[in-house]
Structure formats: C-alpha cells, structure tokens
Amino acid sequence: MKQFYKVVSQILIVCMVWTPFSIQAGMISTDQVVAGAQDQANRDKVINFVTRGDVVKQLETLGLSASTAKERVSAMTQDEVNRIAGKIDSLPAGADSGGWIAAVLIIGLIIWLVWYKR
Amino acid sequence: MVQAVNLHAGALWRKARLSAGFLLLAALLGGCAGLLPQTYSLREKPPPGLPPKAELKDVPFHAQEDFFCGPAALAMALNAGGVGVTPEALVKQVYLPGRKGSLQIEMLVAARRNGMVAYQLEPRLEDVLREVAAGTPVIVLENYGFRIWPVWHYSVVVGYDLDAGEIIRRSGMNPRQTMPFPVFEYLWKDEDYWAMVATPPGRVPVTATEARYATAVVALEQSGQLRRAQIAYEAMLKRWPTSLAGLMGRGNTAYALKDPVGAESAFRKAAQEHPGAVAALNNLAQILAERGKLGEALATAERAVSLGGPLQPAARATLEEIQQKTRATAQ
Numbered sequence: 001m002k003q004f005y006k007v008v009s010q011i012l013i014v015c016m017v018w019t020p021f022s023i024q025a026g027m028i029s030t031d032q033v034v035a036g037a038q039d040q041a042n043r044d045k046v047i048n049f050v051t052r053g054d055v056v057k058q059l060e061t062l063g064l065s066a067s068t069a070k071e072r073v074s075a076m077t078q079d080e081v082n083r084i085a086g087k088i089d090s091l092p093a094g095a096d097s098g099g100w101i102a103a104v105l106i107i108g109l110i111i112w113l114v115w116y117k118r
Numbered sequence: 119m120v121q122a123v124n125l126h127a128g129a130l131w132r133k134a135r136l137s138a139g140f141l142l143l144a145a146l147l148g149g150c151a152g153l154l155p156q157t158y159s160l161r162e163k164p165p166p167g168l169p170p171k172a173e174l175k176d177v178p179f180h181a182q183e184d185f186f187c188g189p190a191a192l193a194m195a196l197n198a199g200g201v202g203v204t205p206e207a208l209v210k211q212v213y214l215p216g217r218k219g220s221l222q223i224e225m226l227v228a229a230r231r232n233g234m235v236a237y238q239l240e241p242r243l244e245d246v247l248r249e250v251a252a253g254t255p256v257i258v259l260e261n262y263g264f265r266i267w268p269v270w271h272y273s274v275v276v277g278y279d280l281d282a283g284e285i286i287r288r289s290g291m292n293p294r295q296t297m298p299f300p301v302f303e304y305l306w307k308d309e310d311y312w313a314m315v316a317t318p319p320g321r322v323p324v325t326a327t328e329a330r331y332a333t334a335v336v337a338l339e340q341s342g343q344l345r346r347a348q349i350a351y352e353a354m355l356k357r358w359p360t361s362l363a364g365l366m367g368r369g370n371t372a373y374a375l376k377d378p379v380g381a382e383s384a385f386r387k388a389a390q391e392h393p394g395a396v397a398a399l400n401n402l403a404q405i406l407a408e409r410g411k412l413g414e415a416l417a418t419a420e421r422a423v424s425l426g427g428p429l430q431p432a433a434r435a436t437l438e439e440i441q442q443k444t445r446a447t448a449q
Contacts, residue, residue, distance in 0.1 A: 025435040025438065026404055026436065027370060028366075028397040028432055029370060030339055030363060030367040032429065033366045033397045034332045034333055061216065062215060062216025068210060077337045083223060089217075091221050091222070092270040092312075093217035093219025094191075094219050094270040095187060095188070095217075095219030095269075095271065
C-alpha cells in the first residue's frame, strides 16, 4: 500500500509540476519565474492542491455570504489557497485579548524582573 | 563480592545524580536564552546600526471593538501607508464570523487588495525594529493564552526603546502600550514570530529579501493591479538592479499594459544579465517576433530551447510558432 501511495504521489508531483507550464507558445509569467527560483519543497505541497471552490465553501460555513467568500478567495494566490484549505478551523484567528492581558502581563513582569533587569 | 557490587552501584548512582544535577542546572541557566532567544540576543548583541529608539507617532489609532483587532490593526498599517480605509470597511475583507477573528493569510491578501505590497517579515525581532526605525509600522500576531488554548491577537508595533528595554504598540483599546521586550517575545513567539508590513509599491521594506519580496510583488501582479505591480518591480530593481524576477516582472507588466517597446527592452536586459534563464530568452523571442524582428526572434528562441529545464516545452512551443511565422512570411 505504501508503495502504491508513493507511486501515486510521484505521478501527481510530475503532473502538478507540468500543469502550470502547459505547453503553450507565448510569454512565460513572472509567477513561473519566481516559482522556478524557489525550492522544490513548494512542489511537494502541491499534492494538497485544492480548488478555490472548496475554500469558498469552507468560508461560507464560517458565516460569510457566498459573494463575499468568493470575492475573498479570488483575491488569493494559488499558494495561499493551498495553505489555508482544510485548516480554516484550526489556523490562528487574531481576535480579542480581553482579560487575558492582565494575567499574561503579570507572568511577563516576573520574567522581566527576574531575568532582564538581572 | 556482593557488597563490592553494591558499592560500585552506589557510586554509579551518586555519579548519575550529580550529572543529572549539573544537567538540570545547565538547563535552567541555558533556559533563559532558550526560552526567549530573541530578547536575549538583542540584549547581548544590539544589532549594528539600529537606532537606540524610534517611535512612529503619526500612525493613526483605531480602537478595536470586540473581535475586530484584525481589521483595526490592518487599517492602522494601511492608513500609515497612505490608504484611507476604515476598519469597518476591512471587516468585510478579513473578519471571519465563525472564528470570531481574522486569519493571517487574509490579512496579507486584504493589504494587497488595497493596493499595497503585503510582505511577511522573517521571524526576527531585529527585523521588526528595523522596519519601525525605517518608518513602517509592523502588524504582529500574539498569543495571550497558551499553546494548547490560544487566544490570538493582532497589534501594531510603532516604536521601541532599547535602553528602557521596551516595545511600543497600538493594541486593543490602548493607543500607546509599552511592553518590556521579554513580555513581548513571550506573547509573540507562538506563531513562529509572525509579522507583516503593508508598504506602498514604490517602497521596498528595509529588511526585505529578494526572493520573498518577489513573491509578494508577483501576487500583486496576479491580482490584476498591473500598474502598481510595475511600480513595485521598478522599486525592486532599484534595490536589486539585476534581479531576474524584477526584470521579468517589468517586461511582463509592460507587455500586459500594451507597451511592447518597454517589454522588449526589459526582456533584453533580463536575457543579457541572465543568459541561462529560459524565461528571459523565451519572452524576448516572443516580443521580437510580435514586433516583426523574426531573424533575431528565431535565434533567441533556439537558444532558449537549447537550455533545457522545466520551461523547455514552453520555449519549444514559442520556437515552433516563430518558425511557422517565418515560413509564412517567406512564402
């Protein structure tokens, strides 16, 4: 089974690497130039390739209207879409800080007094 | 004999406890540097050339309502860069009701939607301070909870004072909150020291690296803001005059904006500076062909194909098209 997955991912990698560079005469985009200059590690991430439609749906379930969700996803690059897809529930979402500030400040103050001021 | 073994074992045990004690002591002592490494190195080795203090007093303040620190922080950064947008208008672009907060990627995307280059800094306190010293406020993501139970919060760094050991931020309802560096690092470290700036296309962040900045500008180009992307590529070329991404971006935006002369000169420069870059040769061949200079186009395309690499199929397609065109004009 492991072997099977390995073969499938290898095929996928090859497909994904070639798809953006589909054989077409004309200009090569700046995006392709920059992608080519970056490390191959990014290519591996392409395995998690998802459609924008999936991310739009995920945003809708979190309370955005269909049109707003679509607008927001269409402003993302493919790399950004890949990075948030399926993780929108768990990624950090900066929000309120409320009463936590006090508690943390006290902890921080102790660290500061004990250590930074020496 | 038995006693001898016991004695031996006892000695071993004491030795083990002693080493453990030393290890623990070493861990505790080293722990300070390990716990808050950035503050530690800032104190031990102040970065050369960094002014001892700076404060951006002109950065406007937007008090945050409830869960809207994302839109508020972004509005402050964008306003400072000359974009007159309100937090209320940004709620629609970054706030996620189901999460009662805003995602980092959407903060970057929204900065770009408002015409700025959205650049994520390297995870270094020094870089945050350098940006502030250069006049750019920095949005940071802090964790007021714990790793397992996080309470995420965005604030805007607008100043610092190395001698007092303090960082100055606009945060929540507080327009000017000073915080000791160790406290700040403690809050800031959990999401791999996440920090971003939103800069006007004409100004490259002082801590930007070529590759990272190129990615940010390409995203602006892809979003269709061609003129702003063009300005950003020009700024990039001022910082890195022979940058391949910068030269290709200059050519591609010129081409998309129907400026074939500008495109040709940019691709020519790119091919000159980077004779091994298939993309540069391919695009130069393409623009030459479109401008009727078929002989030179043919030679350039052949060179592009001869280089191989992952872009070779595209270069071959371009070459074939030029060959066809040449045959058609010959007839």
